[in-house]
Amino acid sequence: MDAEDIELSDDEEEITAESVLKTLQNAWQNERLAPEILPHHNDMVECMLGQIQHMERNINKLPKTDLRSCIHKMELNRIKYIICNYLKTRLGKIEKYCIAIVNEEKQRIEAGTNYLTPSEFRYAQEYITNMESHLKNTILNHVPGNMQSFELNKMAIYPNFYCHVFLKANETINGIILEDLLGDQDEEIDIEEDSQHILQYKPIADLVKNGKVQLV
Amino acid sequence: MDPFEIEFIGENRIVSIIPNFSHDKIYLICGEFGPFRAGLPMNVPLWLAVMLKQKQKCRIVPPDWMDMEVLENIKEEEKRSRFFTKMPHEHYMVEAKLLLGAAAEDIPRASEVKTIIKDIWDIRMSKLRTSMDALMKSGGSYGRLDHLTMMEINSVKPLLPQAMDELHKIKMMTRTSASATLNNSTFTQSGSSQNI
Incomplete structure (x- = not known):
């Protein structure tokens, strides 16, 4: 019975706080691992900050000894960490x-x-x-x-766009061209969904930005 | 990334607990969990499980894979295969470390489990070192690493990517000097663009 319920809610494609959090976490991970600054996800950050504020108001209404209050606080601290670290990473790159x-x-x-x-x-x-x-x-x-x-x-x-990064493919992508420096035979590779690779950042920079691959 | 950040990401994994209290459903931003019924198993994120365990509000249900028989098989398979085998999941090491640290008494044969997971980790790490060595010797600038978990990948940072970066620089220099011998005038051009 439970499994059915979960499947049903998975089918609905609405934007939930949960999915925003997930996107934000992936954006944070990419930002940490990419050499260059990536397009911002300000809408996600704003949305999450709104959620946090809303949640904090609710927590304040709870009695201090309520178990829920410390669970919620813990979760909020985790989310705040992601947001702070995300913004800090971006500022670090901006300064550099x-x-x-x-x-x-x-x-x-x-x-x-x-x-x-x-x-x-x-x-x-x-x-x-x-x-x-x-x-x-x-x-x-x-x-x-x-x-x-x-x-x-x-x-x-x-x-340095030529630095090497680890990535995981979110979907199958064909024809990524790897430059061959010594010979003149550039190599073309296909990456399957969920496979992991280490390669140069340059040929996959756009794939990071449009979410087709996730840096790990 | 620091290992604690990988741990942080791994803590979102869902595990099973048996609470010793009852409570209505709890609506977190990362999803809803519950209702909590004393004595009945339920799913929560790992961070919440560890937190409740520390407050002595629950027992941990050992994950299916944290079982000596399963782990023996994984270890044998890992030894036999030339390649990396598929682990129970992406964050097996984080889950093992946190659960065995916070709730060793809830896991049958915890110390044996700990040792065998460490063995599996060691086998994989030695494989990883061998394949890194092979990759560097072949002068590769590309590698495929299926079934490696995030913590394992992170353990070879920054060594492997940086070694590959250096190799790339050397290749660039070889190419520059090769074209310089062909044509002296290109030397100054490509030479200055090399100046990073």
């Missing part, structure tokens, strides 16, 4: 690759495919401004005039 990210993001904003949330973008821009003025105040302003020029783009650090 700030110049590259802001340059690319400007083009993406024009195309309407921005990866950063508006506040993350503002953070990135301010970070660069602060870094620039810091470097000018501490060093550049005190060296001879001909050495004072500040070339921002020369300082850019880029994520």
Whole structure:
């Protein structure tokens, strides 16, 4: 009887808090493991924060000794950890690759495919401004005039797209092309659903972004 | 990722407990669980099971696979096969560690179970080291790793991916210098783009 109930609820494709949490957890995992910054999942974060607030209000109504209250608190702490760590990971990448990210993001904003949330973008821009003025105040302003020029783009650090990552395929994907550096025989591979691989990030970057593979 | 983060992810796995109290269904964000009926088995996420166990509010029902006979078979199979065999599930090690740590008294022959799981882990890790070695020696930039669990994959980070990254750099340099001998003018171009 129980099994039937579960099957029924699985068939309904509605967006539940449960599925949002699952998506968010996968996004967190991908963000932790991908070398570059990934498109943001702000809607998921906002939705989850709303759920947390709602839940916290309900917990406050419960008596302190109620078993439910500590179970709920534990769950909320777990979710908060995922959200915090997700946002922190993104900020870490934004700081590290700030110049590259802001340059690319400007083009993406024009195309309407921005990866950063508006506040993350503002953070990135301010970070660069602060870094620039810091470097000018501490060093550049005190060296001879001909050495004072500040070339921002020369300082850019880029994520390494050639690094190797582990992944699990969410669906079967055919024809991923692996570049052969020494010979000129590029190799083409197919990956089956649920299979796991280690390969270069570059050829699968788009598959991570559209959710066809999960980094592990 | 840190091992504790893999553990954190593994803690979402559903396990069976027998509560010693009764309570209505509880509606968590990750799903609804219950109703709790004293003495009747029910499913909860691993983190909740461990928490209730620590509060002495439940007994753990040992998972089907945490049984000496099953584990003996897995161990034999793992020894026999050249490849990695399929484990009971993705987070077998996390489940074993947490349940044996928090609820050893609920699991029959717990210390034997612990030893045999450790044996299986060791066999797999030694296989993993051998295949990593083979992969590097073949100069590969791609590998397939079916049936490896997340914790096992994580244990070879960052060593394996970084070794492959270095190999890639060496190949890039070989290619650059090869084309440089062919044509001196390309040397400066590709040489500067190499400067990471």
